[in-house]
Amino acid sequence: MAFANWFKRHMVVIAGLLTLAYLLLPNVVVTVFSFNKPNGRFNYEWQQFSTDAWKDPCGVAGLCGSLSLSLQIALWATLGATALGTAIAFALVRYRFRVRGAINSLIFLPMAMPEVVMAASLLTLFLNMGAQLGFWTILIAHIMFCLSFVVTAVKARVMSMDPRLEQAAQDLYAGPFQTFVRVTLPIAAPGIAAGALLAFALSFDDFIITNFNAGSTVTFPMFVWGSAQRGTPVQINVVGTAMFVVAVLFVLFSMIVGNRRNRRKA
């Protein structure tokens, strides 16, 4: 009876933790299998412990090339989408003008569209224009689909800003430019950073839209996709593990910095 009561009280926690386990199980498998020494082309069955792949992550032809290409594209796409998206977010929050509703829908639609539809229609356009598929078409596509997410993230932050702070700055004789750089931008920064981070993750990980618009250029997700057919090298698991660890550390770090800053303010 005691157990039944305990179970009843903690049911939500147990169910939640089980879901968390379901979410993390593949990451555990990826990590474990990065230490495998597969027998054959595919790394799906456990054979033998080995650190070979960790010692030589670039030992597979094309892997590190695709990785650096993906990083470059993600970096440029983040820069482009963040710049364009932040401007849109400010315009939407700060000004009332006629076409606002239409623009809001135009921002929302890319997020509500299945990727395959966007990918296919963009490819139709590129083919019709006779564009050379490759780095530039990928970059154009990535900026396009990251843009809406940046706008949403920045908008949320700018909307919760107290406009009186800027009024105060202007009362203290700050010019419009000075107000923007010294007051507005620092307050909006966390939203812009969140948008940029989201854009980076989305661009770096995108497969469907890239697959349609890349031509023969191979980004990292496309390399993984190809290897699923031809044989998966262990190095892919090494990269996957490293990405997970870096992401966790990065988020932990930014949270600690954020907490410390909040405490200093309090």
Added chain:
Amino acid sequence: MSTLTEAPPPLSPAAPEKKAPRKRGRWTPYWLLLPGILWLVVFFAAPMIYQASTSVQTGSLEEGYKVTWHFATYWDALTEYWPQFLRSVAYAASATVLCLLLGYPLAYLIAFRAGRWRNLIMILVIAPFFTSFLIRTLAWKTILADGGPVVGALNTLHVLDVTSWLGWTAGDRVLATPLAVVCGLTYNFLPFMILPLYTSLERIDGRLHEAAGDLYAKPSTVFRKVTFPLSMPGVVSGTLLTFIPATGDYVNASLLGSADTGMIGNVIQSQFLRVLDYPTAAALSFILMAAILAMVTFYIRRSGTEDLV
């Protein structure tokens, strides 16, 4: 960073309701909008129109295509690929329901019960976003492998007998069956359910729970009458964020499924990139878009939360 993991802070009651429109520069908003909106018009809206025109073209790769208003392409595409359409909707709907059932307890846990573990759990939910989803999806091949622990356990419990009878699995296998595809879809889109759920749960004032308890509501009643209704915006946007991308996905069906589990995304992909039959491919993706828009509009109307976007 913090805004990615936390809900945007609600407006404090002291903040003024509406800002007075600024007078500086009537054209400023248009200049701010111009580059980004131009980008979306040229690379998002215009391609959609292009695609619509492609779907009513006839011709061949060698001789080129011409708009002939050949609407029969739509009819042919529908009659030939309706099983894939149905399957996409069925798989995506199953995955969405599973995401809601699995995601709700976790979102609830983070919002109300996690205490000082909240940030850590949040990181563990988000971090997989930054790891390649293809690598993680491939990991499911290992997890669900024939003769692996999962299949073994399901076999011992005679679950596979039932699921095979239902047509979800085939014999002793889970891989290359609908169950594997739905499992992968659920996994891939689960964070998109958890985050909006968490955001709307976190906004609920804890005192409402106390008040309900003081009025002699049982915990289950509190959940049914207070918590769940108040989390409806999260439920609606979470289900949309999982259902829409899941319907168009072809990665899970390709990696974890078989020829018999193909979804409409697989067809569009192969028509576009392998068969090179552009009108059919364009018609298919147009039908998919229209179907999703129709379903979503209906759903938003029914759930009565039109202001969620």
